[in-house]
Amino acid sequence: MKMKEAAKQLNTTPRTIRFYEEKGLLTLEKGANDYRYFKEEDLWRLQTILSLRELGMGTDRIKEALTEASPIHTYLNMQRSALYGEWLQLKDTIHTIETMLQKEEAQLSEEDLFYLANRLKGRKELRDKWEDEWNFNEQAKKYDLMIKTTGYRFNVHEGYDEALERVKVLADVSETCVGLDIGIGTGNLAEKFIHQGNKMIGVDQSEEMLKVCKEKHSEIDLRHGHFLALPVMDKGVDFIVSSYALHHLPDEKKITAFQEMERVLKPGGIIVIADLMFTDQKEREKTLADFAKEGNQEAIAAIEDEYYGNRRVLVEWLEVNGFSVRTEKINRILHVLKIQKSI
Known part of the structure; x- marks a missing residue:
């Protein structure tokens, strides 16, 4: 398809298309007389550019978001x-x-x-301003191999399998329930619910994580998004689960995340979260002091690199806002929260 035809079909102008080409957002084949030709994937890419520009996204951000070989x-x-x-x-x-x-x-x-x-x-x-500070796109293909429960002086994944199993048990949902896994990664937690017959929606901000998850679990409805803007309709799911993801948000943003979870959760629905956190600020300070005495700088650096939650702050906010909360402690940094709001 030539440029004029593509412009007409997508309600834009050749001049606009040339602008995006100059900005490096489009790379089109050129034929005789320097005519540009659109393949099907070029049309999809241009449609995405036009849509994102309509929503106010700048060309630099669009260029960062689009990869050269993105599927439709x-x-x-x-x-x-x-x-x-x-x-x-x-x-x-x-x-x-x-x-x-x-x-x-x-x-x-x-x-x-x-x-x-x-x-x-x-x-x-x-x-x-949601940002991936830890570059999960690069980690995606080797992520499952990185989850080791032993062999480190400080191991953030100690208790990993136990925590995921507790999430499943505490959720205690029937096979007819529709679930949402936020920060789904490669799908290790959602897999437990798929095996018992649940339909699962998986949300992640990393396109590469979503690709790996799709290869492992094609039956999951995978969506690009994050805790603060869930691509799910109001009251759209029966239960929400998440593992090792919420600690990538500071505590004040965790509260916003809970508000967003409440929006998409049906009345009486369950939220179960396994994540890295401390019981309170006092425990955090003591744990860091203990690691300092041991000379374990690896542990201190890992804790300070992310946003391990203050469980007391989170539970207090949840209870004030009408949720009942059950807490379990897997180890000194890993906790599981079962959260439910009355109908």
Whole structure:
């Protein structure tokens, strides 16, 4: 297909297409008289570029997001993820404005105006500034081999198999329930639910992790996204699980993640999380002090590199907001939380 035909089919202009080509977002075959020709995958790529630009994403970010050999499914997944982010922002805006409208006109003040502006900006920045600080795309192909439960002076995966099994047991769901695994990685936790007949949705911010997971478990509905912008409709799942993922968020963002989980969870649904955390700040300080006395800098560096949670802070927020919480401690850094909200 020639450029003019492609532009007409996708409701854009040849000039726009040439702009994206100059920016390195498109690489088209050239024929006689320097005419550009579109293959099917070029059309899908251009459609994704147009969609992401429509949602306000800059060309540099789009170029980073797109890989040269992305399959069609990946393009669609990216568009869905971006659209969910836009939809969530619109929901936040409408909810905040409705809250303001419930006040009497005479009671509205400049402080309300500033609150509205700051709240909307803050929530948007939380979603938009999600970053993979640990480069999971590079880890994906060897991730399962990296999960060793012995052989390290400080082993973050000690108790890994036990923790995943406890998540399954504590979830205690029937085979008809639809589940969501956040930070699914290569699918080791979701696999336990697939084997008992559950339909599973898997969300991860790493495209390479999703590819590996798809190779292992083609039956899982895999979606690009993260804790702060889940590509799932409101009240869309019966239960949520997650393992070794929440500690990549600071505690204040963990709270936002729980709010997002509540949005997609059906009333009475279950959340079960296995993650790296401490009982409270006092325990964290004692553990770091003990490692310092042992001269175990490897352990200290691993803990300080990520955001091991403060269990007390998380449980207090959950209970104040109407959740019941059951906690279990697998070892000094690994905990399991079972969380449920009343119908």
